[in-house]
Amino acid sequence: MVDRYSNIDLVFRNGLKEFEVLPPQDAWNGIAPSIAGKARRMTWFRAAAVAAITLTTGIIVYSLSHALSASFNGPAITLNQESRPEGRYLPPIENVKPASPIILASSQIPSETTNDAFESNTYPVAYTIPDALSLNRLSEPQVSLPAGKNRLFIMGNKIKSNPEIPKIITANADYYVPKDETIMPKRNRWTIGAMATPTYYSMFGTSNSATQNLISSESSAMSYTGGLSFAFNVNKRISLQMGLYYSSLNHEIDGVNVYSGFRGLNLVHSNDCKRYNSIRQ
Amino acid sequence: MSDIKNIIKGCLAGDRRDQELLYRRHSSKLYGVCLQYSGNDEEARDILQEGFIKIFDNLKNYKHEGSFEGWMRRIVVNTALEKFRSRHNLFRVDDIDTISEPEADPDNEDYSGLEAVDLLYIIRELPPKYRMVFNLYAIEGYSHKEIGSMLGISEGTSKSNLSRARIILQRKVGSYTGIKRKAVNG
Numbered sequence: 001m002v003d004r005y006s007n008i009d010l011v012f013r014n015g016l017k018e019f020e021v022l023p024p025q026d027a028w029n030g031i032a033p034s035i036a037g038k039a040r041r042m043t044w045f046r047a048a049a050v051a052a053i054t055l056t057t058g059i060i061v062y063s064l065s066h067a068l069s070a071s072f073n074g075p076a077i078t079l080n081q082e083s084r085p086e087g088r089y090l091p092p093i094e095n096v097k098p099a100s101p102i103i104l105a106s107s108q109i110p111s112e113t114t115n116d117a118f119e120s121n122t123y124p125v126a127y128t129i130p131d132a133l134s135l136n137r138l139s140e141p142q143v144s145l146p147a148g149k150n151r152l153f154i155m156g157n158k159i160k161s162n163p164e165i166p167k168i169i170t171a172n173a174d175y176y177v178p179k180d181e182t183i184m185p186k187r188n189r190w191t192i193g194a195m196a197t198p199t200y201y202s203m204f205g206t207s208n209s210a211t212q213n214l215i216s217s218e219s220s221a222m223s224y225t226g227g228l229s230f231a232f233n234v235n236k237r238i239s240l241q242m243g244l245y246y247s248s249l250n251h252e253i254d255g256v257n258v259y260s261g262f263r264g265l266n267l268v269h270s271n272d273c274k275r276y277n278s279i280r281q
Numbered sequence: 282m283s284d285i286k287n288i289i290k291g292c293l294a295g296d297r298r299d300q301e302l303l304y305r306r307h308s309s310k311l312y313g314v315c316l317q318y319s320g321n322d323e324e325a326r327d328i329l330q331e332g333f334i335k336i337f338d339n340l341k342n343y344k345h346e347g348s349f350e351g352w353m354r355r356i357v358v359n360t361a362l363e364k365f366r367s368r369h370n371l372f373r374v375d376d377i378d379t380i381s382e383p384e385a386d387p388d389n390e391d392y393s394g395l396e397a398v399d400l401l402y403i404i405r406e407l408p409p410k411y412r413m414v415f416n417l418y419a420i421e422g423y424s425h426k427e428i429g430s431m432l433g434i435s436e437g438t439s440k441s442n443l444s445r446a447r448i449i450l451q452r453k454v455g456s457y458t459g460i461k462r463k464a465v466n467g
Binding site: 008009011012013015016018019020021022023024027028030031032034035 | 418454
């Protein structure tokens with residue numbers, strides 16, 4: 001019986017083989033939100049994962065950079081850097097022994113560029129370099145470096161205004177002479193000085209006619225000021241100063257009548273109001 | 282082929298245009314499958330929507346081996362089966378004795394006048410369990426053993442259901458062709 005009706009299978013199989021019917025118009029509307037929701041969740045998951053990784057990496061890098069900068073209390077040198085900083089590069093000079101204290105890179109720079117290799121007490125502080133590297137002393141090129149390599153200098157905490165951040169300069173010459181302003185010499189905060197200066201003395205009048213007549217009769221004389229000064233250097237441009245000074249203020253007055261008792265005195269010349277050392281009677 | 286690969290790639294990346302393009306390209310054929318396995322348009326629509334959601338969910342598992350259309354068709358058929366199992370666990374099959382054999386000889390029957398729409402109409406009039414077995418065996422090509430495991434029935438039950446489905450279809454096709462013939466001649 002089954003075989004007898006098996007022909008009907010072919011009828012339906014062939015008849016429905018390429019059968020297509022357009023689905024209802026709104027069928028896609030029931031599918032799209034489900035797919036979009038999942039896609040959106042995936043996007044959010046990925047975004048959250050990326051943000052978490054970025055944040056974690058940032059924290060680690062920030063922590064490491066702080067730990068690294070804090071560890072550079074003195075100058076350090078790394079190798080194999082590409083860029084050249086501002087500065088003057090001297091040709092290699094052979095058979096010259098560097099003066100001390102300076103960085104003698106050939107004997108002290110580690111062969112590997114690793115932070116662990118640097119010890120702040122291995123190198124002299126940066127402010128000792130300028131004198132040694134002065135252009136007037138070309139016969140003593142001070143930074144001798146391994147041949148054929150570029151270097152990056154981390155010059156320690158004595159550089160410029162920010163004492164916390166090491167100054168980084170790089171060089172790819174055999175010797176490196178930094179610009180004068182690149183490395184600041186150590187400065188004394190306190191300064192003592194002597195001062196002597198001529199001084200001009202003048203009086204200003206009031207509305208009183210008698211006083212104005214008195215002032216008009218005065219004329220300046222040679223005055224001077226001198227003494228010791230003390231200065232505190234706040235930074236490169238500003239300093240606070242104080243001192244102990246002596247000033248001699250002189251002026252001349254003509255036509256002043258002075259009476260003593262019943263006698264009239266004619267004061268024709270005076271070097272100082274308080275010193276009547278030139279009185280004519 | 283590379284085109285469908287690009288579309289699949291876009292779908293996997295969450296590109297809405299590619300998702301809709303994939304749907305537009307294949308929804309007509311798959312909706313036809315859904316109509317075969319469902320008793321009404323509403324059920325067919327549900328199967329289509331659930332089937333496409335599964336297709337998009339499982340695109341990442343598609344290995345680009347074999348026909349992509351066949352892969353999608355299998356997902357839609359499985360969706361129809363799941364829906365059938367959930368709805369028709371307590372399905373009651375008409376007793377074989379109540380189904381009378383058609384009077385016409387099936388070998389001499391002329392089916393040339395039947396169109397796909399007619400066949401769909403006839404097959405959807407089958408009881409759900411017969412329709413399932415007939416579709417899986419005659420259209421999809423599964424064995425009775427596979428059908429039995431899919432539907433949770435024995436191999437013998439699958440065979441008997443297929444026989445009953447064929448008898449019913451034969452009878453309905455005969456009457457349908459007769460009606461059409463009368464309509465054409467009349």
